[in-house]
Amino acid sequence: MKTIAKILGGFIALIVILLLIICERDRPVEELIPLYANKDSKFMPIMGMKVHYRDEGVATDTLPLILLHGMSSSLNTWDSVVISLKAHKRVISLDLPGFALTGPSPEMAYNFPYYSKFIDSFATRLKIKRFILAGNSLGGAISWNYALHNPSRLAKMILIDAAGYPKKGESGSLGFKLASTPVINNLLLYATPKALVRKSLETVYYDPARVTDEQVERFHDVAIREGNREAALMIFKGSFKGNPESIKEVKTPTLILWGDKDNLIGVNNVDNFLKDIKGSKAEIYKNVGHVPMEEVPGKVAASILKFVQ
Numbered sequence: 001m002k003t004i005a006k007i008l009g010g011f012i013a014l015i016v017i018l019l020l021i022i023c024e025r026d027r028p029v030e031e032l033i034p035l036y037a038n039k040d041s042k043f044m045p046i047m048g049m050k051v052h053y054r055d056e057g058v059a060t061d062t063l064p065l066i067l068l069h070g071m072s073s074s075l076n077t078w079d080s081v082v083i084s085l086k087a088h089k090r091v092i093s094l095d096l097p098g099f100a101l102t103g104p105s106p107e108m109a110y111n112f113p114y115y116s117k118f119i120d121s122f123a124t125r126l127k128i129k130r131f132i133l134a135g136n137s138l139g140g141a142i143s144w145n146y147a148l149h150n151p152s153r154l155a156k157m158i159l160i161d162a163a164g165y166p167k168k169g170e171s172g173s174l175g176f177k178l179a180s181t182p183v184i185n186n187l188l189l190y191a192t193p194k195a196l197v198r199k200s201l202e203t204v205y206y207d208p209a210r211v212t213d214e215q216v217e218r219f220h221d222v223a224i225r226e227g228n229r230e231a232a233l234m235i236f237k238g239s240f241k242g243n244p245e246s247i248k249e250v251k252t253p254t255l256i257l258w259g260d261k262d263n264l265i266g267v268n269n270v271d272n273f274l275k276d277i278k279g280s281k282a283e284i285y286k287n288v289g290h291v292p293m294e295e296v297p298g299k300v301a302a303s304i305l306k307f308v309q
Helices: 002-022 029-036 075-085 112-125 138-149 174-179 194-204 213-223 228-236 244-249 269-276 297-308
Strands: 041-046 049-057 065-068 090-094 131-136 154-160 254-259 281-285
Touching: 029 213, 041 112, 049 075, 065 075, 065 112, 065 138, 075 090, 075 297, 112 138, 131 138, 138 154, 138 244, 154 297, 194 213, 213 228, 244 269, 254 269, 254 297, 269 281, 281 297
Parallel strands: 065 090, 065 131, 131 154, 154 254, 254 281
Antiparallel strands: 041 049, 049 090
């Protein structure tokens, strides 16, 4: 028994030492704004937050595009697409509550009703009556849930590798797997190694070689922004409770865009959305992963413009 106790004690001591080595403090948003906000960045005080957003393009456009990023991402995921779109449309990208420079919701309510209320409030503050909503991954699930919440305000919708249906054998990313594993995921509140960030990003893209040191640094920095790790942990523990059956109730004209090599949300989901959203259309990009707007931004911009004009 003494031997076992010594072994266990040594194992626990090793874990504590490792945690002390890799643990890192939360970063105040004031440190990150000079690094990741640009000349087009604005901060809107709303619902107890200062929401980071960019409002670009044709200011007189009466039917603007609002772009929603996915889990653990930021408005930067749309940067290359916005360059193409803003010559033709008013384009608004933002860091959703719980992520990037916007940071955590004071309500700590990461669920579809909360984000629907947030989108309503955000659009109202910008004096936008109707708009087109585009969302990737989690942002896609937030989009189709919003289409159920307030269909009269939504003119059209674009779902890009959107969440919504149960997983069917997708390999997923290492970071997402760890974050979804009970007990272990609690450690991510204190330790978010850059190696883990890089490995997760490599899974997102079809070509892992496209991941840069600059990307890893940015994703890591905004992940450890004050409050963001707690928000992410709540989401990974299941704060979103979606009902796939309700997708059949969506009436908004919808375009579905997908990468055929998506390891996180498989391309088989396209058929599900086409079947459930009557009249929807789809385009599938070859040799593209989970974020087509980053991997083939020119094609995605062209698909969006053709749909919305």
